[in-house]
Amino acid sequence: MTGKRQNGMGGLWSGFAISIGILAAMLGFGGGAWAQTTPQYGKDMHIGVTSCAGSTCHGATSPWENSTVLQNEYITWSQKDPHGTKAYKVLLNDESKRIAKNLGLANAHEADLCLDCHADNAPKNKRGRFFQISDGVGCEACHGGAERWLGIHVSGVASHQDNIKAGLYATEDPVARAELCLSCHFGDDKKFVTHQIMGAGHPRMSFELDTFTAIQPAHYVVDKDYLKRKKVANGIRTWAIGQAIALKRRVDAAASPDRGWDGLFPELVLFDCQACHHPLTAPTWQPRPSTGLSPGVVRFDDSNLLMLAVIASHVDGELGVTLKQQTKALHGSVLKGADAYKAAANALKQTADTLVAKFASRNFGKDDIAALMNGVLAEAAAAEFSDYAGAEQATMALSAISSAARSMGMGDLAKAIDGPLNKAYDSLEKYDGWDYAGFRAAISEIKPIN
Ligand code: HEC
Ligand code: HEC
Ligand code: HEC
Ligand code: HEC
Incomplete structure (x- = not known):
């Protein structure tokens, strides 16, 4: 936790509790402890952030009033969320150049070793026409390749369960969320920051699921409507x-x-x-x-x-x-x-x-x-x-x-x-x-x- 992190947290976590609905904490979460493949390695095509960013989809400049979701998710992600604003860009900075050089890599922004966590590094044959690696940790890095669920979720008739059957990742399930976030914030059997990478200059990492959920600028609101569609685990769980x-x-x-x-x-x-x-x-x-x-x-x-x-x-x-x-x-x-x-x-x-x-x-x-x-x-x-x-x-x-x-x-x-x-x-x-x-x-x- 660097000074930078501390400042971020100090400001952000204090506002968090108020913005998350009281109802959320009172409802028990079902606890579907089932394993879903994390998005990077899923079987679906990743369509690209621009496909989500249309002004009638998730790219509105302010939240819509009569919509179940905010619809300005793209703006939040691209302007405030480090996954959108920094994750890929930092691979071009001097710090990353030094790490890459120390590890004998040609550069960081083209190395799978770095892109696996700093972008949505789906295999090349799973990238759609509008997919851009430079978007960083895009929507589908967390929500899953949209190939099958894009169509049905735009139609508005699909339930959340239908979407999940079509490959949407269950980010609301705390087990699935922990698996997802930790795959990058600690690593897993496919990607991992070793002591060698630390030795080359990579910053130390730390993670706590509830706190990090709170300090990632929220692009969703847990309200009555949300609770009708999704189960929510309280912060303690x-x-x-x-x-x-x-x-x-x-x-x-x-x-x-x-x-x-x-x-x-x-x-x-x-x-x-x-x-x-x-x-x-x-x-x-x-x-x-x-x-x-x-x-x-x-x-x-x-x-x-x-x-x-x-x-x-x-x-x-x-x-x-x-x-x-x-x-x-x-x-x-x-x-x-x-x-x-x-x-x-x-x-x-x-x-x-x-x-x-x-x-x-x-x-x-x-x-x-x-x-x-x-x-x-x-x-x-x-x-x-x-x-x-x-x-x-x-x-x-x-x-x-x-x-x-x-x-x-x-x-x-x-x-x-x-x-x-x-x-x-x-x-x-x-x-x-x-x-x-x-x-x-x-x-x-x-x-x-x-
Ligand atoms: C297992 C996932 C993972 C891998 C692999 C990885 N990183 Fe990171 N990196 C992270 C995470 C997560 C953070 C943020 C750490 C934090 O703030 O707790 C980070 C932070 C950084 C930062 C600091 C960013 C900032 O805003 O100051 C740099 C620079 C960086 N990584 C470069 C690299 C380079 C270069 C490589 C490849 C050699 C690489 N990373 C590989 C996950 C990874
Ligand atoms: C770092 C991971 C991450 C990224 C990147 C991300 N999201 Fe999310 N998203 C979440 C989490 C966590 C939730 C809250 C749990 C849930 O509702 O599934 C969420 C919730 C949502 C919701 C649900 C709102 C509701 O009321 O049901 C929408 C819509 C959404 N995200 C769209 C997007 C879009 C569009 C992008 C890209 C511009 C994006 N997300 C990028 C993690 C992410
Ligand atoms: C594909 C990899 C990836 C996934 C999945 C991912 N992150 Fe990250 N996250 C990163 C990287 C890389 C950074 C560092 C960005 C930077 O500073 O350059 C980061 C930064 C953050 C930060 C800012 C940390 C700081 O030091 O200020 C928070 C908060 C965060 N992530 C929360 C989450 C949560 C919550 C989830 C799961 C819903 C998640 N992340 C999933 C890669 C990922
Ligand atoms: C068992 C002892 C040990 C542990 C535990 C350990 N390191 Fe190291 N670390 C070393 C040694 C030995 C070196 C090589 C020192 C040298 O090259 O002068 C090193 C080098 C480094 C360097 C490069 C320092 C430099 O001067 O360039 C960094 C950064 C680093 N470690 C970070 C970490 C982080 C982060 C952790 C915990 C996640 C960690 N280390 C855990 C022993 C350790």
Whole structure:
């Protein structure tokens, strides 16, 4: 989370809770935990952003009054959304030139390695006449190649389910959304930012599904009409599912024969960056009870695991215990060797699947909010967030909890969180030499609920 990110978040997340309907939070989401191929690799032709941008379709300059959708989605995406404004363009800047040069690429804007995440890099034979790679992360990179659903969705008679059968990607389903966003914001078995790419200069990445959903400038409104057509997961379920799928992705990579290893070393991008990258002038090591590790050992990046320990312990005590044991085993495996490491990652893969299914079929309500917030505060008090990545996830978790609280009519709780939360974001502003003391002080201002 760079300074830039912090400013973006500070401004944007605070307005979010108000704009998302109260109704949304109260309706349970069905939780269709079914796997849909992510759009880039789907079988349908990608028609191109211009096909969506007609003024009577999604290219209106202002929202239409009598329409079920806003119809100015294109303007929002092309003027405010980093997927439209920057994702492809940054591949032409000096930073990308340097990364490309360091990796021995001719250039970044023509390399699949970069385009896979910075554009809608569908295979060449799946690109329609109006498709332009320079559009960046276009509509169909998230909503799916429109070949089959374009016709029926323009006719206006197709239901959302009909559209999905015709290849529209289920972006409203938190499981499908998490799979989609994380495919670029962390990577998957087909595209991945390795430590080699980081070493070449790629910025560090972080993600939390509910917070990032909130700070992507919304080109849709969750109103009564929307709720008639679509099921909406509340922020807590979205957060929980996002964490479980992020864990799945991370341990998937750790256990993978081609992605988990880089010569003598395990893939370093899966470990806490600051376990290696920090100045030696001011020693920062301190024990973290949940890891069981002594000083001088490289820590697996367990920021998602820390959040999941809180959620799983609340939802299913036994599962919480299993998760904590498996987490410790993964940390400890680093001292035992490659086989122990892979076995520990594989064990967590199964637990991650169980967690996704649990969270997708559970309604998270008002009582959960207090319990989860207390859980995060307890971990903070136990000094579990002394790594930047953990503190960052805890901060985004409290931001998800605060917006969910507000939308469930618990405005006082949300207010009590928001002040300290801003200070927590401030403490994270600088990655190098971040302010752990400031973070702890901010979090301790939030009082647990009895
Ligand atoms: C697995 C997906 C993925 C791959 C592969 C990838 N990137 Fe990125 N890149 C991202 C994401 C996501 C961000 C935004 C990170 C954030 O803000 O959290 C990003 C950010 C960047 C930025 C900073 C953008 C800004 O606004 O400051 C640059 C520059 C960049 N990438 C260049 C590259 C280049 C060059 C390549 C190819 C060598 C590449 N990326 C490969 C996903 C990827
Ligand atoms: C980075 C991913 C992403 C991109 C790019 C994107 N969308 Fe979306 N879109 C979403 C998400 C997430 C939602 C909210 C969940 C849902 O309703 O499916 C959404 C919702 C919508 C909706 C539904 C509104 C409703 O009331 O049902 C429309 C229409 C839409 N997007 C059109 C577009 C168009 C047109 C573009 C390109 C100009 C675009 N989107 C680009 C992710 C994306
Ligand atoms: C095809 C790859 C891809 C997909 C899918 C994708 N993103 Fe992104 N996203 C990017 C890239 C690349 C950037 C960085 C753009 C830049 O700064 O140049 C980015 C940037 C962002 C940012 C701005 C982050 C910042 O640092 O300010 C947010 C928020 C975001 N994405 C949310 C989402 C959400 C939510 C989803 C899923 C609905 C999603 N993204 C799906 C590639 C993707
Ligand atoms: C196990 C230790 C270790 C971990 C964990 C680790 N790195 Fe590295 N990193 C290294 C080493 C060693 C180098 C090579 C240093 C050199 O070339 O001087 C390096 C190089 C880099 C460089 C290039 C630095 C330069 O001066 O050009 C960047 C950027 C980087 N790493 C980012 C990351 C990020 C981001 C993470 C976490 C996602 C991470 N590293 C995790 C050990 C680590």
